[in-house]
Amino acid sequence: MTLFRTSLAAFAAIMIGAFSAASLSPAHAAGGGTKPPAHDWSFDGPFGTFDRAQLQRGYKVYREVCSACHAMSLMRFRNLSQKGGPEFTEAQIRALAADFKISDGPNEQGEMFERPGRPSDAFPKPFPNEQAARAANGGAYPLDLSVIAKARNYERGFPLFLLDIITQYQEGGPDYLKALLTGYEDPPKGVELLPGQNWNKYMAGNIIGMPNMLNDGQVEYPKGADGKSPVPETAKQYAADVVAFLMWSAEPHMEQRKSIGRQVFIFLLLFAGLLYFTKKRIWSRLPEHAPGAAH
Amino acid sequence: MSGPSSYVPKLGIAKWLDARLPLPRLMYDSFIAYPVPRNLNYFWTFGGILMLMLVSQILTGVILAMHYTPHATLAFTSVEGIMRDVEYGWLMRYMHANGASMFFIAVYIHIFRGLYYGSYKAPREVLWILGVIIFLLMMATAFMGYVLPWGQMSFWGATVITNLFSAFPIVGETIVTFLWGGYSVDNPTLTRFFSLHFLLPFMIFGVVILHVWALHVTGQNNPTGVEVKAVAKDTIPFTPYATIKDAFALVLFFAFFAYFLFFIPNYLGHADNYIPANPAVTPAHIVPEWYFLPFYAILRAVPDKLGGVLLMFAAIAVLVVLPWLDTSKVKSMSYRPLARQCFWAFAVTCVMLGWLGSRPAEGIYVTLSQLFTALYFAYFLIALPLLGLFETPKKLPGSIAESVLGKMKGGSGAVVGAAASAEPNTKG
Structure with a gap:
């Protein structure tokens, strides 16, 4: 008996030891990589939706800045008009697509030809292949951005990762990307960067091939009634807008998902409630569940 | 438990069919008249929940x-095509991916319920072993399913796990080549995993039928662990009592499922799996899905590769012999004060192993993994065999009916010995 109690006490001691030892050990993130600050996104939480105007601005930033190097091979122009997205009009989409020359063919003579883009076309790729992309970017490969907002995250740690279930925090990717786009700094003293390397506070290991691409006033936003853009034309705003656009492109049916989810969840809870009372009623036929019987 | 059938066909066609293929009789005896112990708690609803999860996985999986x-160059894009262009494809895929996690949550609750209430003991050893086989098949199915999207974690998870077999002397390399269908994880690996991922759920279904059959022969265990003595007193018919209770629990579980599926569908996954597989780039940390983490921790606890692999397989194999490791005649831990504390220590051990499986295999984490691996095995190989010999169990109720109805009288003021025996006032 004493032996048993001693071993249980030893187990408890091990548990305490395990936690304190683990908390003393160095963070295992791959070096560098400050945790990004949380941004207040329009699409977070169970009622979150995308801001159409923001997605349209974000697309403009992608098209004028990012698309010079980054492909979005899963996106088609028609996606830009679908429900739950930027919701450009059909006419706008046709005009947007027609600005691009798309290689098509072969025609009846067996030759490839160029034609104006159509809504059914994929976003054109900036480089024909990875080798060409690397050659043009000092060896670095600009990634495809179609699902990048879901392909990035950062470690939340205990107990935040458990609280995230309740708070429905799903914006690790967007928060990281926004922080990364605006996280360029001069390298600390003593660090010599090679050509083609840049210092970013949020990048794992801090060294990143992509230079700072967003500068204040660089992209012209649509003007409001007063002749001014309704949002500031700053690098911070560009970053938030393009990241919102990337989140939508990674999860184009998010609004439908959450809206169906709310209905399904409430239905299931109500149904469960009805079943609970039905169960109570049926079980009350049994003597030990009869009214007045103690449990 | 499956006594003489009480099915009486009424309609002419029912009588006709009953004389030729008594399928309605089987259904009636199994799901309507089947006697269930009257004291089952809500932990007993997870069998039915698992059945529905299997059906849900098969339906979404077929779609x-x-x-x-299934091709190395197209798999990732085709999964994204499902997410984007197939009508409600996102629903099917998220339901399938989160469904796998829900399946494991339910199966772990089901297994731990069996461990706590001693459901593995005589006469349910075969029932329990069939359950372990289902668990193994589930793990194989889930592992291969995770490879199919052909993301970074798919690819590198497949590489790490299949490479484990190379630890076996002489035949190891041959097994790995056979699993891969070549000399590295590549298209042949993906296609055979897809084929097997489609096949295995139906094998699970087959073993589930055996599992349910074995259950209906021995009858269910119950929270007291006292076997049914008088069917009329100790049991109630499956329908309507268990049916309605299972339905309530099932809908609640599906609400839990829906919460993940619709609001945080990527919470249980890993972001790296949205990066297309790239054999040239190894992720910083290769981690399996959460439900494999405890076993992954055991694998990495041993510095020797073969030792780690053997220990990981032993962690599951030990479940097979568990019915003979536990020497106590008392089934339910409710009446085993010492074993109960060990059980909870074991549960905490499993959680700690899960956490350690998600950490990199370096520094203090390795030491802790070794410690908790030792505790994991100590529960089966030291605690359960020895406790049965020197533990003094509390007094068991005379019967299931006594445990339920006795309590009722106790509540109304009468002093009943049987009721008192269920309370913690005996020596321990």
């Missing part, structure tokens, strides 16, 4: 297979 392309 996904219609749109999926």
Whole structure:
């Protein structure tokens, strides 16, 4: 008996030891990589939706800045008009697509030809292949951005990762990307960067091939009634807008998902409630569940 | 438990069929008249929940297979095509991916319920072993399913796990080449995993039928662990009592499922799996899905590769012999004060192993993994065999009916010995 109690006490001691030892050990993130600050996104939480105007601005930033190097091979122009997205009009989409020359063919003579883009076309790729992309970017490969907002995250740690279930925090990717786009700094003293390397506070290991691409006033936003853009034309705003656009492109049916989810969840809870009372009623036929019987 | 059938066909066609293929009789005896112990708690609803999860996985899986392309260059894009262009494809895929996690949550609750209430003991050893086989098949199915989207974690998870077999002397390399269908994880690996991922759920279904059959022969265990003595007093018919209770629990579980599926569908996954597989780039940390983490921790606890692999397999194999490791005649831990504390220590051990499986295998984490691996095995190999010999169990109720109805009288003021025996006032 004493032996048993001693071993249980030893187990408890091990548990305490395990936690304190683990908390003393160095963070295992791959070096560098400050945790990004949380941004207040329009699409977070169970009622979150995308801001159409923001997605349209974000697309403009992608098209004028990012698309010079980054492909979005899963996106088609028609996606830009679908429900739950930027919701450009059909006419706008046709005009947007027609600005691009798309290689098509072969025609009846067996030759490839160029034609104006159509809504059914994929976003054109900036480089024909990875080798060409690397050659043009000092060896670095600009990634495809179609699902990048879901392909990035950062470690939340205990107990935040458990609280995230309740708070429905799903914006690790967007928060990281926004922080990364605006996280360029001069390298600390003593660090010599090679050509083609840049210092970013949020990048794992801090060294990143992509230079700072967003500068204040660089992209012209649509003007409001007063002749001014309704949002500031700053690098911070560009970053938030393009990241919102990337989140939508990674999860184009998010609004439908959450809206169906709310209905399904409430239905299931109500149904469960009805079943609970039905169960109570049926079980009350049994003597030990009869009214007045103690449990 | 499956006594003489009480089915009486009424309609002419029912009588006709009953004389030729008594399927309605089987259904009636199994799901309507089947006697269930009257004291089952809500932990007993997870068998039914698991059955529905298996059906849900098969249905969504069959639909996904219609749109999926098992090819190394197309798999990732085809999964994204399902997410984007297939009508409600996102629903099918998220339901399938989160469904796998829900399946494991339910199966772990089911297994731990069996461990706590001693459901593995005589006469349910075969029932328990069939359950372990289902668990193994589930793990194989889930592992291969995770490879199919052909993301970074798919690819590198497959590489790490299949490489484990190379630890076996002489035959190891041959087994790995056979699993891969070549000399590295590549298209042949993906296609055979897809084929097997489609096949295995139906094998699970087959073993589930045996599992339910074995259950209906021995009858269910119950929270007291006292076997049914008088069917009329100790049991109630499956329908309507268990049916309605299972239905309530099932809908609640599905609400839990829906919460993940619709609001945080990527919470249980890993972001790296949205990066297409790239054999040239190894992720910083290769981690399996959460439900494999405890076993992954055991694998990495041993510095020797073969030792780690053997220990990981032993962690599951030990479940097979568990019915003979536990020497106590008392089934339910409710009446085993010492074993109960060990059980909870074991549960905490499993959680700690899960956490350690998600950490990199370095520094203090390795030491802790070794410690908790030792505790994991100590529960089966030291605690359960020895406790049965020197533990003094509390007094068991005379019967299931006594445990339920006795309590009722106790509540109304009468002093009943049987009721008192269920309370913690005996020596321990």
